[in-house]
Amino acid sequence: MAVGVLALQGSFNEHIAALRRIGVEGLEIRKPEQLSGVDALIIPGGESTTMAKLANYHNLFPALREFVNAGKPVWGTCAGLIFLANKAIGQKSGGQEFIGGLDCTVHRNFFGSQLQSFEANLAVPKLAQNEGGPDTFRAVFIRAPAVLEAGPDVEVLADYPVPSDKLSSLTPAVERKEENPAADAKVIVALRQGNILATAFHPELTSDARWHTFFLKMRKEGSHEKSSKNTSTSELDLENNLQGKRSYDLPIFE
Numbered sequence: 380m381a382v383g384v385l386a387l388q389g390s391f392n393e394h395i396a397a398l399r400r401i402g403v404e405g406l407e408i409r410k411p412e413q414l415s416g417v418d419a420l421i422i423p424g425g426e427s428t429t430m431a432k433l434a435n436y437h438n439l440f441p442a443l444r445e446f447v448n449a450g451k452p453v454w455g456t457c458a459g460l461i462f463l464a465n466k467a468i469g470q471k472s473g474g475q476e477f478i479g480g481l482d483c484t485v486h487r488n489f490f491g492s493q494l495q496s497f498e499a500n501l502a503v504p505k506l507a508q509n510e511g512g513p514d515t516f517r518a519v520f521i522r523a524p525a526v527l528e529a530g531p532d533v534e535v536l537a538d539y540p541v542p543s544d545k546l547s548s549l550t551p552a553v554e555r556k557e558e559n560p561a562a563d564a565k566v567i568v569a570l571r572q573g574n575i576l577a578t579a580f581h582p583e584l585t586s587d588a589r590w591h592t593f594f595l596k597m598r599k600e601g602s603h604e605k606s607s608k609n610t611s612t613s614e615l616d617l618e619n620n621l622q623g624k625r626s627y628d629l630p631i632f633e
């Protein structure tokens with residue numbers, strides 16, 4: 380079965396291209412009934428308010444919630460993370476309906492405006508342990524959100540030091556040492572809770588495919604629970620392609 384990519388707005392083409400580079404088919408999802416044709420879903424980055432309005436217009440929220448609640452793997456990147464968070468702050472007036480399911484509080488534009496977008500090398504020990512490669516990941520943050528606090532079932536996969544001008548955005552609930560808050564305060568930028576993966580940055584814009592392969596393994600775990608046979612064609616393709624040469628068909632950052 381293909382991996383679905385919510386294709387209402389934002390970087391869905393880039394995710395589909397990233398999947399293609401590792402030999403996996405991505406299917407654009409725009410209607411509720413299309414979700415039944417996929418066993419995993421990526422919600423891309425973009426603009427969460429616009430994406431939510433479009434999702435509402437297409438009556439997607441009930442089917443998206445059902446998909447998440449059924450335990451199928453879902454990965455939200457950036458605006459997709461905001462979609463999955465149980466609580467979002469920094470929302471436009473009137474608020475916005477999201478999917479929820481991920482036990483955390485996200486700040487929608489924590490790192491600032493478009494002009495404050497940046498790249499950084501993140502320490503990613505779990506990713507390196509599972510997928511191999513370097514201990515760091517070059518992460519592209521575009522008008523990026525950050526997770527300020529997360530529940531006990533959430534596994535933190537990467538965090539990032541809080542820029543000094545953003546310290547005032549933190550709630551008192553965020554742990555930091557009294558003596559030197561600037562040096563110690565961190566926000567969460569990659570996390571997992573069961574079948575939900577979320578990253579505040581854009582792995583689909585870089586050539587490092589490890590977050591995509593990490594996610595595809597979550598999909599395998601899920602299918603193993605239900606049936607141990609039937610390795611899908613795309614999973615075999617993934618195994619083969621990871622060994623072989625990759626061809627790039629969209630501009631990406633090396």
Ligand SMILES: NC(=O)CC[C@H](N)C(=O)O
Pocket residue numbers: 423424425426427428456457458459461487488521522523524
């Ligand atoms: N690159 C992104 O997805 C940015 C998300 C943006 N902060 C929002 O609120 O939707």
